[in-house]
Structure formats: structure tokens, C-alpha cells
């Protein structure tokens with residue numbers, strides 16, 4: 032691993048030797064200043080990005096009041112626009128970044144978030160919704176849910192078939208970490224059942240149209256298809272690692288890869304974002320940049336069949352997409368060709384009048400950092416007829432060919448691309464809110480933040496772009512499976528129907544730290560092992576396996592009424608009001624009308640609950656929706672906790 036800083040400064044012999052030559056020294060000096068400005072921005076923004084991202088995750092996130100444990104809100108914005116929902120795609124991409132960060136450096140609190148996310152997704156898979164339900168898998172294609180995990184039943188662009196694929200990829204990422212650290216049985220018993228449903232969905236429905244990532248186009252989306260291919264390949268490999276198999280993955284993956292090739296248009300010279308649709312658009316869309324970065328596998332080099340970030344197809348498309356915004360946004364006017372600009376979704380966009388998005392501008396940078404990494408590790412840059420225009424815009428004298436890292440041309444191209452990439456991050460720095468908040472969009476005319484504030488996906492995009500710039504790349508997905516890159520000669524419209532099963536995950540074992548390999552593998556045979564680990568210690572304190580949670584609710588009652596608590600676990604009656612737990616009014620006063628009681632819950636347990644009032648005649652009055660959520664920390668030494676509520 033190396034930082035990209037090194038090459039530019041390694042080229043500092045070059046830097047010093049050109050100081051005497053005014054024609055190039057200016058550009059080089061600007062480059063060093065830009066690099067410093069971007070270094071500074073990243074150093075400040077990184078902390079803000081991770082904090083704000085975590086704020087948007089329930090139930091403890093600072094902007095996530097009322098959000099169920101593990102669910103990611105798209106944004107705290109509740110009106111104009113109302114993004115206070117959880118989207119399967121956004122949540123998967125956010126946790127993809129979280130898992131990557133966690134795998135790169137162990138962090139127990141991130142691990143708790145990941146566990147809560149997996150628990151929440153297992154539950155979400157079972158929620159019947161307008162797309163369908165789990166019985167035939169159709170419900171998995173639903174785009175968004177309420178923040179309490181219930182179905183969103185109004186009209187929407189559905190189904191969206193990228194969600195299950197992306198969620199599988201994210202969960203596979205965490206499973207690989209578990210396996211690598213000796214916790215294979217946790218991956219097998221708790222995570223795999225969730226992944227398996229999503230893979231089954233992909234294999235069954237990949238060849239049907241659906242709505243794209245922007246929720247507008249009903250057709251076939253490059254972004255969706257490329258994620259589906261990766262999910263099937265990576266899913267098959269994980270299945271083998273876990274001692275099982277995914278035969279649908281093996282049967283269907285080659286066909287998805289075959290279909291993926293059809294998005295590349297040799298006559299247009301770029302990747303078409305959407306096909307199987309006739310909507311009059313140019314099909315130029317940041318969809319293809321996002322598809323490429325989320326399919327990055329450093330071991331695949333610049334493979335074009337999988338549209339790797341440094342492939343000629345992906346670089347050609349990068350140029351076409353970025354250029355499509357040059358002349359249409361006022362804030363991009365007067366910027367020379369080949370210089371970075373603000374990047375939106377697609378040129379015909381009219382949402383909020385069509386503006387640049389932070390996450391697309393960061394994706395444009397990330398693709399280039401990915402490319403730099405591969406060039407640097409492979410020791411050469413190849414310019415083809417397909418990618419020539421991309422390179423010529425940055426280095427006008429370049430011609431098609433392969434340039435070894437020892438050559439001057441390599442250094443020139445490398446530095447130009449690095450500068451170009453930094454320039455996109457610099458746009459984000461320039462147009463971010465002054466306190467570091469990243470909204471969804473920034474105004475095409477004056478650059479001010481627009482639409483939903485503190486978009487979770489914007490922060491995730493920042494974190495991965497910053498990691499790539501520092502030379503931190505994700506684990507690959509292709510492994511040694513030839514089907515990862517080998518395109519069948521003929522494409523078939525096949526699919527494979529599968530069966531779906533409810534994945535029940537209520538808690539993860541505690542103490543699954545990176546030390547796993549030094550002890551034993553397969554320590555846990557069942558998830559219930561959680562409760563038998565009371566004496567395990569990590570750090571300096573004895574870990575508890577159960578926590579006595581004291582629930583207190585303020586509710587004015589009349590004589591004869593009793594306040595009880597009911598919820599989705601046995602201890603709370605499984606929503607059966609006759610089995611609800613009565614609270615005590617021993618502390619009740621007219622100025623502080625509180626009812627309270629303690630309930631023992633397991634570490635890591637996530638519950639939903641509500642308070643009810645039971646009247647003398649036995650009739651029940653429920654609190655208003657939504658359900659309340661509470662999660663016990665997945666690890667810790669405190670054996671008691673309190674939750675204070677006000678009747679809703």
C-alpha cells in the first residue's frame with residue numbers, strides 16, 4: 032500500500048529541475064498547491080464524514096430519532112425533499128463503505144453497526160410490500176421502507192433490482208472478514224442465509240426490467256447489471272468457502288456478464304447507462320462511473336469485460352460523462368477542456384432543475400484513483416484507440432501505446448491523471464457547506480448546497496474516494512473464477528427460480544475481534560453461543576452477556592389504568608397485549624407521571640416495542656406509530672441501561 036502523494040513528490044526531482052523553466056513550472060506549482068489544498072480538505076472532512084454518516088443510522092444516530100436499529104436513513108431531511116426513509120441501495124452502499132473501513136482497521140463500534148445492519152436487513156427481507164413478499168422473492172426488489180422497517184405503500188418506481196445485489200456484496204464483504212479471522216460459523220449461520228435470499232433473487236430476476244438507481248428509468252441499467260454480476264461471482268466463492276454452493280450463481284453469472292457487454296456501444300464510444308428503454312436520452316450517465324468503482328477489483332488490472340476503472344471503456348465513458356456537464360452548468364463555464372468540473376447524474380436531468388451531485392463528483396475522482404493504483408502496481412499505463420481521447424484531453428501529445436513506469440510518458444500521464452482526480456475532490460471542497468456538511472446536490476448556477484441535507488451516500492462516497500487516494504483499496508471479488516471475466520460467445524435470456532427462506536438473526540456473538548485466528552476457528556456453533564460468553568474479557572472489563580434495561584415512560588393515567596410494555600420478543604409478549612409486561616407507578620407523581628420497569632435483554636439484542644394503557648375493563652389503548660426500537664450494545668461491561676420515553 033502506498034499513498035499517491037509519493038509519486039508526485041517522487042517526481043519532485045522533476046519538480047525541482049523544471050523550476051527554472053517558466054512554461055511548465057507554473058502548472059506544476061499549481062499542482063502542488065492543489066494537492067496541499069486537497070490534503071487539508073480530506074484531513075478535516077474525513078472526521079465529519081464518518082460522524083455524519085453514523086448520525087444517519089438507527090437507532091442511536093444523532094439524526095435518527097425513531098429509526099429502527101441498523102436502518103440507514105437516506106438523509107435527515109423530512110420535507111422538500113422527504114428522504115427520511117431507508118433505501119435498500121443507499122443503505123447497502125453506505126455499509127459497503129463501512130465494512131471496507133472496518134476491514135481495513137478493526138473498530139468495535141463499527142462492528143456493532145454492521146451487526147445491527149445485518150439484523151435489520153434479515154427482518155426487512157420478510158416485510159411484504161407493493162413489490163411482493165419473500166415467498167417468491169419479489170419483495171426483495173422493493174426500493175424503500177419506512178424508518179421503522181414497515182412497508183412504504185405509496186406509488187414509487189419499483190422494483191429496483193440493484194438493491195439485493197448490492198446488499199449481498201456488502202454482506203459478503205463482512206463474511207469474508209469473519210472467515211479470515213476465524214469466525215466462519217458466524218458467517219455461515221447468521222449472514223449467509225440473508226445473502227442467499229438476495230443471490231437467489233438476482234439469479235431469478237436479473238433478466239427483467241426494473242427502475243434504475245435514480246428511480247426514474249424502467250429498463251435495464253448498467254449499474255444494476257454490473258452489481259448483479261459481481262454479487263453472483265462473489266456469492267459463489269463465499270458459498271464454497273462456507274462449505275456449501277450457489278449453483279444458481281454459477282449458472283447465471285456468465286449470462287449476466289454476457290448481457291453486461293451490450294451496454295458498451297462501440298459506435299458511440301461510451302457505455303450506455305440504460306438499455307431496453309426508449310426515453311429519448313443520450314444514455315450518458317454517472318451510473319457508469321458508479322458501476323465501475325463499485326466493481327473495482329485491483330487484481331483484474333484494466334479488464335474491459337468487467338469495466339474496471341482503468342479499462343479503456345471505463346476511461347472513455349468517464350470523459351464522455353464528465354464532458355456532458357461542461358457546457359450545461361454555469362459553475363462549469365470557462366473551465367478549460369481537460370480540467371475537472373462539477374459532475375451531475377445525466378445531462379437531461381431536471382430534478383431540482385438538474386444539478387451536480389457531490390457523490391458523482393467524488394465518484395469521478397475515485398475512478399481515477401483506482402486507475403492510478405492499478406497502473407502503479409502493474410508498472411505501466413496502456414492507452415488504446417478507445418481511451419485515447421481521455422488521455423489526450425490531459426496530455427495532448429500522448430499516442431496509443433503501453434508506457435512502462437520507468438518512462439517519462441508514464442510519469443507525465445500519471446501526474447496529469449492524479450491532478451485531474453484531485454481537481455474533482457477540490458470541487459467538492461469548494462462547494463461543500465462551510466461546516467463540512469454534504470447535501471445531495473449543489474446548485475448548477477452558484478454552487479450552493481441543494482436538496483436533501485447530509486445525504487448519507489454523499490459521506491460514504493467521500494470516505495471511499497479519500498481511501499483510494501491514500502492507496503487503500505478494497506479486497507477483490509473475482510477470485511480465481513474464470514466466469515468473473517470470461518464472456519460467453521452467445522448470450523441467453525435464462526433465469527433460475529429459487530426458494531427463499533426467512534433468515535432469523537437476532538444477535539451476533541460478542542468478542543469477535545481480529546484475534547480470532549490466533550485462538551481457534553469455528554468457535555461458535557450456534558448464534559446462541561452469545562449468552563455463554565459471559566466471562567470473556569476484551570480490553571480491561573468483563574464483558575456482560577445480558578443487560579437489565581430500565582424502561583421509563585411519562586404518561587398521565589387515571590386510577591385503575593396500568594401502563595404496560597409490549598414488543599416483538601418473547602420477553603415482551605411478541606406483540607400479544609395479554610402478555611405485555613406491566614410497569615410500576617411507584618415513582619408516579621402529578622408533576623412527574625412516570626411508569627417504569629426493568630427487562631433483561633441479551634447483548635446485541637435489538638427489539639421493537641410500544642407502550643400500552645390497559646383500562647379496568649381490560650380494553651387496551653396503544654401508543655401511536657411508529658414502533659419504538661431499542662438495541663442493547665453488542666459488547667460492553669455495563670450490566671444496566673436505561674431508556675426514557677414520553678408516550679406518543
Ligand SMILES: *[C@@H]1O[C@H](CO)[C@@H](O)[C@H](O)[C@H]1NC(C)=O
Nearest residue numbers: 210211212213214215548552
Ligand atoms: C485465518 O483462519 C482462516 C480459517 O482457518 C484461514 O482461512 C485464513 O487464511 C486465516 N487468516 C490468516 C491471516 O491467517
Ligand SMILES: *[C@@H]1O[C@H](CO)[C@@H](O)[C@H](O)[C@H]1NC(C)=O
Nearest residue numbers: 238239240251290522523524
Ligand atoms: C435478457 O437477456 C437477453 C440475452 O442477454 C437480452 O437480450 C435481453 O435484453 C435481456 N433483457 C433484460 C430485461 O434484461
Ligand SMILES: *[C@@H]1O[C@H](CO)[C@@H](O)[C@H](O)[C@H]1NC(C)=O
Nearest residue numbers: 188189190240241249250307
Ligand atoms: C416496466 O417495463 C416493463 C416492460 O419492460 C413493463 O412490463 C412494466 O409494467 C413497467 N413497469 C412500470 C411500473 O411501468
Ligand SMILES: *[C@@H]1O[C@H](CO)[C@@H](O)[C@H](O)[C@H]1NC(C)=O
Nearest residue numbers: 079083464466467468484485
Ligand atoms: C452544518 O450546519 C447545518 C445548518 O446550516 C446543520 O444542519 C448541520 O448539521 C451542520 N453540519 C455539521 C457537520 O456540523
